[in-house]
Amino acid sequence: MKNLILILTLFIFLHAEGLNLELKGLPCQGSIIIGHIEPEETTVYYDGRKLNVIEGDFLLGLAKDADLQQNLRLISESGVEIPVLFFINEKHYHSEVINNIQRKYTDPPKNELLIRRLAIEKKIYKYYRDFQFEKQMDYDMIFQRPIEGGRISSPFGIRRIINQREMAPHSGLDIAVPLGTPVSACSDGLVLVVDKYFYQGKFVMLDHCYGLKSVYMHLDSIAVKTGEIVKIGDLLGNVGTTGRSSGPHLHWGIYWYSDELDPESLEYTNKLFFTFKSGR
Ligand SMILES: [Zn+2]
Numbered sequence: 001m002k003n004l005i006l007i008l009t010l011f012i013f014l015h016a017e018g019l020n021l022e023l024k025g026l027p028c029q030g031s032i033i034i035g036h037i038e039p040e041e042t043t044v045y046y047d048g049r050k051l052n053v054i055e056g057d058f059l060l061g062l063a064k065d066a067d068l069q070q071n072l073r074l075i076s077e078s079g080v081e082i083p084v085l086f087f088i089n090e091k092h093y094h095s096e097v098i099n100n101i102q103r104k105y106t107d108p109p110k111n112e113l114l115i116r117r118l119a120i121e122k123k124i125y126k127y128y129r130d131f132q133f134e135k136q137m138d139y140d141m142i143f144q145r146p147i148e149g150g151r152i153s154s155p156f157g158i159r160r161i162i163n164q165r166e167m168a169p170h171s172g173l174d175i176a177v178p179l180g181t182p183v184s185a186c187s188d189g190l191v192l193v194v195d196k197y198f199y200q201g202k203f204v205m206l207d208h209c210y211g212l213k214s215v216y217m218h219l220d221s222i223a224v225k226t227g228e229i230v231k232i233g234d235l236l237g238n239v240g241t242t243g244r245s246s247g248p249h250l251h252w253g254i255y256w257y258s259d260e261l262d263p264e265s266l267e268y269t270n271k272l273f274f275t276f277k278s279g280r
Helices: 002-017 112-130 263-268
Strands: 020-025 032-038 043-046 057-061 069-075 081-087 095-098 151-154 159-162 172-176 182-184 189-197 201-207 212-222 235-239 249-256 259-261 272-276
Touching: 020 263, 057 249, 112 189, 172 263, 189 212, 201 235, 249 263
Parallel strands: 095 159
Antiparallel strands: 020 032, 020 272, 032 057, 043 069, 069 081, 151 172, 172 249, 182 235, 189 201, 201 212, 212 235, 212 249, 249 259
16 A cells, blocks of 8 residues: 555656656666656656666666665756655575685685785776766667576575685676687677686676676686677677686676676566656
């Protein structure tokens, strides 16, 4: 009943201002939500952040521990502020035990050079993950898996105990496939970085605008260069087992600014979550 009252209240506000709002995606913690607002001049705020709205399209990420009651703030062209409340579902994360990873990847490093290397890589990685171009690209927000099929060997958010040591929750989705399997871009984007780090192994990070990035880790070979524009489905490289990996697999990660999100939620971004039509 509470939901219904909120939705009806919202409808009246939106109707009065002549706004159409549409949200698509899985309404759940850790999900990507794609929105569309009309008129496109409407300003959209989420979690204190002014979102990039390109021709009415915008995107937001629900953090993996996000509150179940969420709100957007819309500011119409005439300056009227409209709060939008919506509810999302809780996501339950399991735990797994992994014991076949080399200890050098799980034990705290003692070697001074390695400590320095890890500190540098952590800082640079964060820099790229949070990097934002001022000018956003306009593109169709369509997504696909970087690999067709394959076994999900470790889902997003799972709590992992590796070599009896509790690690951070899994930041992406692991797809186990044979060595050399082609890996393709999950959406149009720009190659932000191509590198080889201690934990990530050989990796590629793509920028998809709207604060969205995707990363492909543990590759055996890489087929793109920094600065290249790629289209959805373009070859990025081949599956390997470089870095902290216990066998050939792709670690596919999705970030919305500093939040790690569930890559599997991308396949729901074409499904309507809710829509409000003003009727004008
Ligand atoms: Zn992984």
